[in-house]
Amino acid sequence: MTDTGLRRTPLYDRHLALGAKMVPFAGWDMPIQYAGIVAEHRAVRGAAGLFDLSHMGEFFFEGGGAQAALDRLVSSDIAGLEVGHARYGLLTNERGTIVDDVIVYRFAPDRLAMVVNAANIAKDATHLRRYLPADVRFDDLSDQTALIAPQGPRAVRILSRVADMNVDDLVPFGVTATKVAGVPATVARTGYTGEDGFEVFVPNADATTVWDALLDAGKVEGLQPIGLGARDTLRLESRFSLYGNEIDETTDPIEAGLAWTCKLDKEFLGRDNIAAARERGPTRRIAGLVVTGGVARHGHPVTVAGDAVGVVTSGTYGPTVDKNIALAYVPTASSKVGTALAVRIREKDVPATVVRTPFYKRSET
Amino acid sequence: MTVPPDLRYSKEHEWVRLEGDTATIGITHFAQEQLGDVVFVELPEKGARVRQFSSLGVVESVKAASDIYSPISGEVLERNVKVIEKPELVNTAPYQDGWMLRVKLADKGELQKLLSADDYRAHIGETPGSGGD
Numbered sequence: 001m002t003d004t005g006l007r008r009t010p011l012y013d014r015h016l017a018l019g020a021k022m023v024p025f026a027g028w029d030m031p032i033q034y035a036g037i038v039a040e041h042r043a044v045r046g047a048a049g050l051f052d053l054s055h056m057g058e059f060f061f062e063g064g065g066a067q068a069a070l071d072r073l074v075s076s077d078i079a080g081l082e083v084g085h086a087r088y089g090l091l092t093n094e095r096g097t098i099v100d101d102v103i104v105y106r107f108a109p110d111r112l113a114m115v116v117n118a119a120n121i122a123k124d125a126t127h128l129r130r131y132l133p134a135d136v137r138f139d140d141l142s143d144q145t146a147l148i149a150p151q152g153p154r155a156v157r158i159l160s161r162v163a164d165m166n167v168d169d170l171v172p173f174g175v176t177a178t179k180v181a182g183v184p185a186t187v188a189r190t191g192y193t194g195e196d197g198f199e200v201f202v203p204n205a206d207a208t209t210v211w212d213a214l215l216d217a218g219k220v221e222g223l224q225p226i227g228l229g230a231r232d233t234l235r236l237e238s239r240f241s242l243y244g245n246e247i248d249e250t251t252d253p254i255e256a257g258l259a260w261t262c263k264l265d266k267e268f269l270g271r272d273n274i275a276a277a278r279e280r281g282p283t284r285r286i287a288g289l290v291v292t293g294g295v296a297r298h299g300h301p302v303t304v305a306g307d308a309v310g311v312v313t314s315g316t317y318g319p320t321v322d323k324n325i326a327l328a329y330v331p332t333a334s335s336k337v338g339t340a341l342a343v344r345i346r347e348k349d350v351p352a353t354v355v356r357t358p359f360y361k362r363s364e365t
Numbered sequence: 366m367t368v369p370p371d372l373r374y375s376k377e378h379e380w381v382r383l384e385g386d387t388a389t390i391g392i393t394h395f396a397q398e399q400l401g402d403v404v405f406v407e408l409p410e411k412g413a414r415v416r417q418f419s420s421l422g423v424v425e426s427v428k429a430a431s432d433i434y435s436p437i438s439g440e441v442l443e444r445n446v447k448v449i450e451k452p453e454l455v456n457t458a459p460y461q462d463g464w465m466l467r468v469k470l471a472d473k474g475e476l477q478k479l480l481s482a483d484d485y486r487a488h489i490g491e492t493p494g495s496g497g498d
Contacts, residue, residue, distance in 0.1 A: 100457075194494040229401070229428055295405050295425040307456065311409040317404035317427050322404070346407075 008056035010207035026119035028055040033227040035346035041319040047222035048152035056122035057142040059114040075262040098275030146207035151197030158218040181213035194238030237360035255282035261338035285335040289326040293350035296326035296343040374485035375436040391464040400426040403455040408444040439468040
C-alpha cells in the first residue's frame, strides 16, 4: 500500500523506469501503456511482449480430495485434468451465474492451483472457503506471487533462452516446474492474447530477476513491455471474455457464449440452472460487432430502428483487424452473423454489423 | 516542435493558426500524447458554426473518447478530410497534416482569451524554451 491507497507489484519501479503511464486498476497501480497501445499490440502479434500480471490472484489447493472438490466448483472438466496440465473454466454459484473465470492447474496428483482475476481475489477466496471440504488445504498466495507473461510468436524462443528447459516441450495449457533466470519458477503455456505464450509464476522476491532476464533475452527478438491497454485490445480481438464486462454474477455461461466451458454431464455448482438455460435457449447472446462511424464502448446501447435492444460490453479499435470492434449482448434473434444493428454513440445511432468471432485468429504454424 | 511559438492556445489544449481572418484549429502535441493512439475523429461539416470554448467534435483514442473544444467562434470553411480518413495524423503531425478545421473568424477579440506559446508551456508544466523550437 502507498499513500494513494493503490497497491504496487514488485515490478512497479521497472514500469516507471520504462516510461509506463500508470493507472489505477482493481486497486493496483498498473501500467496502461509504455510505447503506445497500438505499437504494443503489434509487437505481441508480430514478435513478443512482456506483461506484468502480478496483480492477479493465485490460489493453491492440497489434499486427496482437492481435485474432486474443484471439479464441483468449476464448470469445466477438472476431474479429467491430468498432472502437468491446466484448464480454463468458470467459478459458478448456485444460481448458475458466473463468480469468476479462472484457470486451474494440476501440479501433482493432490496439488492444484487456480489463477483468478485481481478484482475478484477476496470474493473468490470467500466463495471457495465456503464450499471446499475441510480436508482440502486452501492457500491464497496472491500477495506473495508474481506473474510475468511473455506472449507472442517469439516468446517460445525468448523464454527457452533463460529457462532451464526448452519450453517448446510444453503443450498448450501444459504446466511445469523449472528454473527461469536461475530461480525456481512455474511455467505454463497459457495466455490472454490469442498468441502462443507463457505465464511464469515466481515469488515476489524473484520478480525483477526474471523480468530483467526476459527483457534482456528478448531485446534481439523485438520483445517489448506491454500494458493493460494492449492487453485489452489483444483479448478483445481474440474474443476472450473480460470479467466485469461480458461476464459477471448477472450473466450465465450460455448467453455469454461460454457453454464450451461447461461440462454439463457432471455435478457442479449451478449446473442444473445452466443446463436448463441451455435447454430453453438464451434470450440474449454475446455477439461480435464491427462498427463504422465511431468507437463503441462498454455501456453504449445497441439499437434497432432507434430502439435500444442490447448493450455493448466491450469495444475498441482493433489494431490487427484495423476495424472498430465490439462485443455486445443482443437479442438472440438479432445475433446472427450479417445482422445489421446500430450502436448509439453520443446520441447518434451508427451502423454495426454482427460478424463471426473471434475477430482475429492466428494462423497455425 | 512541441509548442510552436507562432500559434495561440487554449487551456483545453487546442491551437489556432491565424491567416487573415481564417483560423486553422487543431489539438496540441501535449494533447495527442495524453490521448495516445487516435483512431477516430468526428468533425462538423462546412457551414456549421462553432463557438469559443464549446465542443466542436470528438477524438477517440484506443482507450476513450474526448471532446475537442473550439478555441474561437466562427463558421466552418473546411474540415480536414485527411484526418478523418487517417486519424493517426493527429499523433504524427498535430500542427501540420493533423489539423482539424478551418474557420472564418467571427470575433478577433476572442484571441485575447487564448494563451501565448510561453503561457501554454507554463500551463502544461514545461519551462519556456524547452519545447525544442
